[in-house]
Amino acid sequence: MIKVAFYDTKPYDIPSFEKYGKMRGVAYKFLETKLNEDTAELARGCEVVCVFVNDDVNKAVIEKLYGMGVKLIALRSAGYNNVDVKACFGKIHVVHVPAYSPYSVAEHAMALLLTSVRRIHKAYNRTREFNFSLNGLTGFDLHGKTVGVVGTGRIGKIFIDICRGFGMNVLAYDRFPSAEGDIKYVPLDELFSESDVISLHCPLTAETKHMINAESIKKMKKGVVIVNTSRGGLVDAEALLEGIKDRKIGAACLDVYEEEADIFFEDLSGHILNDDLLSRLISMPNVIVTSHQAFLTDDALNNIADTTVNNILSYFEKDGICDNELCYRCGNIEQCKKERNERCF
Numbered sequence: 001m002i003k004v005a006f007y008d009t010k011p012y013d014i015p016s017f018e019k020y021g022k023m024r025g026v027a028y029k030f031l032e033t034k035l036n037e038d039t040a041e042l043a044r045g046c047e048v049v050c051v052f053v054n055d056d057v058n059k060a061v062i063e064k065l066y067g068m069g070v071k072l073i074a075l076r077s078a079g080y081n082n083v084d085v086k087a088c089f090g091k092i093h094v095v096h097v098p099a100y101s102p103y104s105v106a107e108h109a110m111a112l113l114l115t116s117v118r119r120i121h122k123a124y125n126r127t128r129e130f131n132f133s134l135n136g137l138t139g140f141d142l143h144g145k146t147v148g149v150v151g152t153g154r155i156g157k158i159f160i161d162i163c164r165g166f167g168m169n170v171l172a173y174d175r176f177p178s179a180e181g182d183i184k185y186v187p188l189d190e191l192f193s194e195s196d197v198i199s200l201h202c203p204l205t206a207e208t209k210h211m212i213n214a215e216s217i218k219k220m221k222k223g224v225v226i227v228n229t230s231r232g233g234l235v236d237a238e239a240l241l242e243g244i245k246d247r248k249i250g251a252a253c254l255d256v257y258e259e260e261a262d263i264f265f266e267d268l269s270g271h272i273l274n275d276d277l278l279s280r281l282i283s284m285p286n287v288i289v290t291s292h293q294a295f296l297t298d299d300a301l302n303n304i305a306d307t308t309v310n311n312i313l314s315y316f317e318k319d320g321i322c323d324n325e326l327c328y329r330c331g332n333i334e335q336c337k338k339e340r341n342e343r344c345f
C-alpha cells in the first residue's frame, strides 16, 4: 500500500479519492488540518503528501517532509503557487492536476458574470421575501460588449468560446499567445482600456501579482466588470475596493481572494470576520464572492481524484516520466514542462 497523508480534507473529497485509490493500492490518512510547519509531522510514515490550494508548502515544510522520507507532493489542484518548487529540487518530486474540468471554472466565471450583470443575487433574495419589485435590478446585455480575457490556456479558451456564444467581442492577452482558435491578442493596456468585462485566467506569478492595481484600474472603462476565478493575488483588493467606491468599477465577481487561506472553505457564519477588506467588499451591492468554488463539480472531483491517483502510481510504478510532474530544473516551470520527457531529477 502507498501511504498518503491527505491534508485539508473536506467531506466532498473522500468518496472520489476512495473510489479511485483504494482498489489500486493507495491508502489515505485523511487530515482536516492544513499542511504547515506545525502539522508536517502528521505525515510521518507516509511516502506521499496530497495537498490543496491553501496548504503552505514552504521551504521549511519541505525540509521537514524530506527529513521524514516523503518522496512525492501530489497537488490536487492546477495552480501550484503555494509550493516552493525550487526548494523541492533534488529532494521531493511534485505533481499536479493540470486539467480536471476546465469547463467547471469557465462556466463558473460566466455564472458569476451573468449573476452580477442581471442582478440575480438581488432578485433571488427579493422574491424569497415576496418582494416582486424590479427597481434597482436593471442589468445590461452581454451581446455586443467587449470581454478582455487574460490568459488563454485551457480555461481561458473555453471562457472565450462561451463569451462568443453570447455574441461578445473578445480581446485577449497572454504571455505565450496561442495560434489556435482565431483569438485577437492585444497588448495588456489595450485590453484594459477597451474591455467592458475583464476576466482573469492566468496563473499567479511574480509577473502577474496585482496585475489589477490602482494604475491598471485607471486605464479601464468606467463601469468595467472584473471577474477573477484564477488566484486572489492577481488583484490588489485594496485598489479594487477603491475603484468600486470611486464608481470606476461597475462590478466585481470574485471566486478567489488574496488572503483567502484561513477563510475560504470554512463555515465562519457564527464568527466575527477579522478581515475588514473582505467584509467591506462583500458588503458592496455590486460585488459577488464565492469561496473558491469554481472547480466544484462532480465531474471535476472525479477527474481530480483519478488524475492524482494516476500521478502517484506513475511515480511508484514507472521508471522515467512521472505523469504531470512540475519540473523546476531551469526555473521556468511552464516551458520546461512542455519540453521535458524525463523526470526532473
Ligand code: NAI
Residues within 6 Å of the ligand: 078, 079, 098, 099, 102, 105, 150, 151, 152, 153, 154, 155, 156, 173, 174, 175, 176, 177, 201, 202, 203, 204, 205, 207, 208, 229, 230, 231, 255, 256, 292, 293, 294, 295, 296
Ligand atoms: P493554463 O496553464 O492552461 O493557462 C494559463 C495561461 O496563462 C497560459 O496560456 C499561459 O501562457 C498564460 N500566462 C502565463 N503567464 C502569463 C502572464 N504573465 N500574463 C498573461 N498570461 C499568462 O491554466 P488553466 O488550466 O487555464 O488555469 C488558469 C488558472 O485558473 C490557474 O492558474 C489557476 O490559478 C486557476 N484555477 C482556479 C480554479 C478555481 O477553482 N477557482 C480551479 C482551477 C484553476
